[in-house]
Amino acid sequence: MAKPFTLTQLRYFAVVAELENMTAAAEQLHVTQSALSASLAQLEASLSTQLFVRLKTRGLRLTGSGRQFALDIKVFLEQADSLYESARGMGTSLVGELKVGVFAPLAPFRLPTILQTFETEHPGVEVSFMEADLAELQSALLDGQCDTALMYGLGLGRGFTHQVLERVPPHVLVHAGHPAASRPSRQIALKELDGEPSVVLDLPHSREYYQQLYAAAGVRPNVRHRFAGYETVRSFVAKGHGYALLNQRLHSDVTYSGGRVVALALTDDFPPIEVMLVRPEGVQPTRRALAFEETCAQVYWAAKD
CATH class of the missing domain: 3.40.190.10 (Periplasmic binding protein-like II)
Structure with missing residues (x-):
């Protein structure tokens, strides 16, 4: 049985969830605020779930269900984009946005080389970085502000999966x-x-x-x-x-x-301290995130030689 919501509604929700501001989201999507508000209301009605809390002075805030839904549909929307690209004969290329968190002291070391290598292999992916401390990165991962993070494993709590790249004494x-x-x-x-x-x-x-x-x-x-x-x-x-x-x-x-x-x-x-790639547990990574993690592993492996 077909689900009573549309791909457009999901795309609208993804942008509003990221910005948590209806006006800014409407401007980015080039739609009216009333149309966007109606689309979100229809999506919530279809899901029988409240995705946002409406605040008079602070805009919107995701509910717990809304935050999880925002994480879950990332992969779905990527697959929809891949289907579109495949129909156009470009199914082997990766496109779209990738948000990567990085522990500030690690950023100057291998990250420039990682980005250079990744952009050469996947020119269609637009990568942005969030530079922060370890505590902030854990919060950002759980809130969906970044897809994966290059960081130390110090103080890593529950709810994450990780891949160790290097152990530094x-x-x-x-x-x-x-x-x-x-x-x-x-x-x-x-x-x-x-x-x-x-x-x-x-x-x-x-x-x-x-x-x-x-x-x-x-x-x-x-x-x-x-x-x-x-x-x-x-x-x-x-x-x-x-x-x-x-x-x-x-x-x-x-x-x-x-x-x-x-x-x-x-x-x-x-x-030693472990340098690792970290992402939220239970959230299926996008192909872009997996490709970036593979490039990280290649660069760190090459540095050991």
């Missing part, structure tokens, strides 16, 4: 004039730095991870400065304001401030 960063910087072994135990000032990468879940490392080493960190920016931490270390515990390593030892830093491997048996 922690290291210590010191300025070029630090006594340990000239060691031939380029190694150090964290306990040796006990009492020295430190510069901390202060982001949700990352800070807890580093606190665990300090506790395991029996060190009470003498935190001098806290920053949310990875390069800011490096620049302050380079100018002698303290050492830092970090994971990702840059190829260059020169910082934005013009100073030099030296990376020292830790002799402590600390757990």
